[in-house]
Amino acid sequence: MKWRAFLLLGGAHFITDFYLNFVPALLPVMVRRLDISLALAGLVVAGSQITANFLQPIFGYIFDSRPSLRWLTLSLAVSGCFMCASGSVSSYFLFLLFPMIAGVGNGMFHPVGSTLTYHLDPDNRGTLMSLFASIGALGFALGPAVAAFFLARWDARTLFILLIPAVLIIFGLKRIELPSVSRKSVVTEGKRWPTISRVMGLLIAVMALRAWGHMAFGNYLVFYLEASGYTYQTAANILTWFLILGALGGVAGGKISDIRGRKPVIGWTILVGAICAGLFLLTSGIKAIVFLMACGLLVHASQPVMVVLAQELMPGSIGLATGISMGFVWGLGSLGLLLSGVVADMWGLPASFWLAVLVLLLGAGLSLLLPVEKERRESQHERI
Structure with a gap:
C-alpha cells in the first residue's frame, strides 16, 4: 500500500509539473495568433513561475493549519484545466491569466504532495523525496515536447485530451489510503x-x-x-x-x-x-x-x-x-x-x-x- 500511495503521489507530481511547462510550447503559437511581443510573451512565463513558486509557502502554512486531502485533487484540477485551456483563449489578458492560475494549482500541490510523501516512510525519507522530486522533474522536462506534438498536428483544443491522466490519478487517489496529517501535529517550536x-x-x-x-x-x-x-x-x-x-x-x-x-x-x-x-x-x-x-x-x-x-x-x-x-x-x-x-x-x-x-x-x-x-x-x- 505504501508504494501504491507513493506511485500515485509521484504520478500527481509528474502531471502537475508536466502541465506547468506547457508554456514554452504555447508561446510560438500564441505570439502569432494574438500578435504580441516577445516581452509580453516572457511575462506569461514569469507570471506562471511566480505564482507556482512564491505561493508555495503560503499554501504550505494553510495545509499545516487545515490538512485535507482535498487540496491534492483541487491542485491537479486547477493546474490541468487552466493550462490546457490556455491555448484556446482569444485575448492576451486570458493568456496571461490562465497560466498564472495554473501556477497557483502547481504551487498548491507541492507542499501537500511533499508532506504526504514525507509521512509515508520515516526511515527512507531521503530516498522517497528524491524519487518524488525526480518524477516531477521528468514531467516538467516532457511537458513542452508533448504539448508541441499536439499543437503541431492538431489544434489547441486537443490539449484537453491531456487532462485524462489527471482524472485517472484523482480517481486513484480517492481509492487508496494516504497517510493522515492531523492538525494536532502542527506545533509551535516555542x-x-x-x-x-x-x-x-x-x-x-x-x-x-x-x-x-x-x-x-x-x-x-x-x-x-x-x-x-x-x-x-x-x-x-x-x-x-x-x-x-x-x-x-x-x-x-x-x-x-x-x-x-x-x-x-x-x-x-x-x-x-x-x-x-x-x-x-x-x-x-x-x-x-x-x-x-x-x-x-x-x-x-x-x-x-x-x-x-x-x-x-x-x-x-x-x-x-x-x-x-x-x-x-x-x-x-x-x-x-x-x-x-x-x-x-x-x-x-x-x-x-x-x-x-x-x-x-x-x-x-x-x-x-x-x-x-x-x-x-x-x-x-x-x-x-
Whole structure:
C-alpha cells in the first residue's frame, strides 16, 4: 500500500509539473495568433513561475493549519484545466491569466504532495523525496515536447485530451489510503524557534545559491555550446542529458543521505559539482562534456536532500518547510538568474558561467555552517 500511495503521489507530481511547462510550447503559437511581443510573451512565463513558486509557502502554512486531502485533487484540477485551456483563449489578458492560475494549482500541490510523501516512510525519507522530486522533474522536462506534438498536428483544443491522466490519478487517489496529517501535529517550536529560524535561514541561502547556479547553466547552456561550435540540436541533446543526470543524481543523493547524513551530501555534492563546472569551462571536446555531465549529476543531488532537511527542522510545519524549499528558493534563484543575464550581456556567457561557479562555491561554503546529523537528531529528540 505504501508504494501504491507513493506511485500515485509521484504520478500527481509528474502531471502537475508536466502541465506547468506547457508554456514554452504555447508561446510560438500564441505570439502569432494574438500578435504580441516577445516581452509580453516572457511575462506569461514569469507570471506562471511566480505564482507556482512564491505561493508555495503560503499554501504550505494553510495545509499545516487545515490538512485535507482535498487540496491534492483541487491542485491537479486547477493546474490541468487552466493550462490546457490556455491555448484556446482569444485575448492576451486570458493568456496571461490562465497560466498564472495554473501556477497557483502547481504551487498548491507541492507542499501537500511533499508532506504526504514525507509521512509515508520515516526511515527512507531521503530516498522517497528524491524519487518524488525526480518524477516531477521528468514531467516538467516532457511537458513542452508533448504539448508541441499536439499543437503541431492538431489544434489547441486537443490539449484537453491531456487532462485524462489527471482524472485517472484523482480517481486513484480517492481509492487508496494516504497517510493522515492531523492538525494536532502542527506545533509551535516555542523557545527553540530562534535557533531553528537561524538554521532555516542558512539552509534557504544554500538552497537559493544552488538553484541560481544550476539554473544559470540550464538556461544558458545551449547558447554557450552553440558559440563553442555545436549545432543547435546537439546542444539541446546535451542539455537534456545534463538535466536527466541531475534527476538521477537527486535519487542517489537522497538514498546516500539516509545512510551517511544530510550535511555531508549537501556540502560535498555542491563543492565537487562546482569544481566540475569550472573544469568544463577550462576544457573542450569530450573532456568538457564529461565534466559538464558530472556537474549536472552532482549539483542537483543535494536538492531533495535539502528539502528533507528543511522538513526535519520544522516537523510541526512540514507544508511550510516544503513550500519554502521546493518553491520559494527557486523563486530567489530566478532573481539571481537576472544578474547572470546582465553579466552575460556585458561580459559574455563564460563570465556568466564563472559567476555561477562562484555562487555554487559560496553555497558549498555556507553549508559547512549547517548542524551535523547528530546535533540535528538530538534536537529533534528534545522536541519530541
